Amino acid sequence: xxxxxxxxxxxxxxxxxxxxxxxxxxxxxxxxxxxxxxxxxxxxxxxxxxxxxxxxxxxxxxxxxxxxxxxxxxxxxxxxxxxxxxxxxxxxxxxxxxxxxxxxxxxxxxxxxxxxxxxxxxxxxxxxxxxxxxxxxxxxxxxxxxxxxxxxxxxxxxxxxxxxxxxxxxxxxxxxxxxxxxxxxxxxxxxxxxxxxxxxxxxxxxxxxxxxxxxxxxxxxxxxxxxxxxxxxxxxxxxxxxxxxxxxxxxxxxxxxxxxxxxxxxxxxxxxxxxxxxxxxxxxxxxxxxxxxxxxxxxxxxxxxxxxxxxxxxxxxxxxxxxxxxxxxxxxxxxxxxxxxxxxxxxxxxxxxxxxxx
Numbered sequence: 001x002x003x004x005x006x007x008x009x010x011x012x013x014x015x016x017x018x019x020x021x022x023x024x025x026x027x028x029x030x031x032x033x034x035x036x037x038x039x040x041x042x043x044x045x046x047x048x049x050x051x052x053x054x055x056x057x058x059x060x061x062x063x064x065x066x067x068x069x070x071x072x073x074x075x076x077x078x079x080x081x082x083x084x085x086x087x088x089x090x091x092x093x094x095x096x097x098x099x100x101x102x103x104x105x106x107x108x109x110x111x112x113x114x115x116x117x118x119x120x121x122x123x124x125x126x127x128x129x130x131x132x133x134x135x136x137x138x139x140x141x142x143x144x145x146x147x148x149x150x151x152x153x154x155x156x157x158x159x160x161x162x163x164x165x166x167x168x169x170x171x172x173x174x175x176x177x178x179x180x181x182x183x184x185x186x187x188x189x190x191x192x193x194x195x196x197x198x199x200x201x202x203x204x205x206x207x208x209x210x211x212x213x214x215x216x217x218x219x220x221x222x223x224x225x226x227x228x229x230x231x232x233x234x235x236x237x238x239x240x241x242x243x244x245x246x247x248x249x250x251x252x253x254x255x256x257x258x259x260x261x262x263x264x265x266x267x268x269x270x271x272x273x274x275x276x277x278x279x280x281x282x283x284x285x286x287x288x289x290x291x292x293x294x295x296x297x298x299x300x301x302x303x304x305x306x307x308x309x310x311x312x313x314x315x316x317x318x319x320x321x322x323x324x325x326x327x328x329x330x331x332x333x334x335x336x337x338x339x340x341x342x343x344x345x346x347x348x349x350x351x352x353x354x355x356x357x358x
Contacts, residue, residue, distance in 0.1 A: 078180035079212075079219055081130030082226030083123045089236050091128050092137070092171075093162045094118055099138060099148055100156060107144030127226060134181050136174040150343065158350040166353035168236045169266050170346055176298045177277040183220060184227050186211045188297040191257045198246070201228070201253040228255070241358050242300055257300045265345075265353040267309055268322050270299060272345040275336050287325075287332035307332065 045053060098105045098117060105114050106129055114125060132138045137152040148156065151174065159167045175181045176188065190207040191199065209220055229235065231243035241260040247253050278293050279285050287307065290296065296306050314325035321339040326332065339345070 079130075079182050079223050080134040080175075080180060080184060080226065081126060082134075082223055083127035083130070084222040084225040084229070085124055085127035085131075086226055086229035086232075086235050087128065087131035087135070089162050091118060091120070092132065092135075093160065095128055095132055096137065096148065096152055096156055096160070099146055099152075103141060103145045103147050106146055109144075130180075131175075131226075134175045134178045134184065135171045136178055137171075151346065154343075154346050154350065158347070162236070164350060164353070165240060165356045166265070166349045168240060169353075169356070170269060170349055172237060172240070172242065173270055173273050173298060176294070177273050182212055183208050183224050185294070187224065187227050188257070189294045191255070191297065193257055193297050193300070194302050196257050196259070198254040198256045200251055201255055204255060239357050257297070260300055261356040262299060262301060262309065263354055263356060264309075264313055264316075264319065265349045266356075267299070267306075267313065268319060268340070269342070269345040269349045270295060271323055271334070271336070272340045272342045275340055276342050279336075282336075284333055284335045287334060290334070310334070 094117065098114065102110070104110055115121065118125065118128065120128065136149055137155070138146045139149045141147055155162065155167060175184045186208045190204055205221070205224055208224060212220060230237045232238055232245065241258040243255065244258045245253060245255050274290065274293055274295055290306065291303050296303050299306065310325040313319045320337070322337050323340050324335045324337065326335065
């Protein structure tokens with residue numbers, strides 16, 4: 001075969017493969033298969049064709065995740081700046097109240113006042129400020145002056161104490177799609193969504209670090225610590241079941257995606273968010289594009305589970321004003337309708353979404 005031309009191989013129906021011994025062991029080594037596919041695509045196929053090829057092969061999940069890590073290395077990544085701190089329900093609620101009445105509360109002249117009201121030191125104040133911007137609750141007007149976003153005002157009007165699980169689902173998705181949401185975004189992308197395998201924390205840190213090359217030296221680790229703490233103890237996001245952790249003496253801290261309760265209102269709001277932040281000028285996208293942007297990771301469900309949700313919801317009259325799911329050979333697509341807009345879907349989620357606390 002070494003001296004045959006490609007056309008000769010095709011004409012003679014000559015093909016290669018593995019002997020049974022190697023094949024049986026290869027198919028059991030999922031990370032190796034993913035690495036092989038990643039290497040082939042990244043070395044020989046242009047990025048714009050990755051989605052179509054993966055869709056044709058039916059391997060949307062971890063392969064897309066790894067490719068997204070590679071393809072996003074050259075993008076500018078804005079970090080949350082959480083100073084290792086998680087955002088508590090009380091801090092978030094109190095900050096919304098403060099900014100609503102005083103747009104200068106984060107100015108240097110008000111430093112002592114805000115520390116006293118939030119019962120927090122300077123580093124904590126910086127962390128709170130970072131989280132509130134990452135969650136798209138605050139926006140800068142000018143130096144030292146901030147106001148509530150439309151998003152923040154909806155919370156103030158509909159769930160001022162931030163007691164609803166729907167509020168924290170909305171905050172979670174807002175950070176996932178935020179312009180300054182790293183490393184929160186890559187934290188979810190780097191976790192296995194198909195088998196939900198456990199991964200060592202130190203390995204996860206390496207994965208995320210490899211995807212955010214332009215972060216200031218030493219800044220990524222404290223930000224990752226702050227992200228992880230959002231899913232520990234009694235923090236609100238921990239009570240949604242998005243992330244699971246455990247400790248084993250030999251392996252240290254292990255982490256994986258959880259299995260939270262997904263409601264239709266959560267999925268509708270997620271679609272509106274991805275449309276607004278990624279496909280604002282388009283009315284239709286391929287289903288595979290949801291995978292490329294990590295939506296199944298943010299919802300903690302596999303690509304096939306998300307497809308089943310959309311297929312079921314498409315049969316209900318309740319969601320006709322938001323989207324339609326169209327199935328065709330090898331290519332499924334989503335058409336966005338008029339009401340698939342974050343302002344409308346956020347109100348729907350807060351006012352009609354059911355409780356999904358653990």
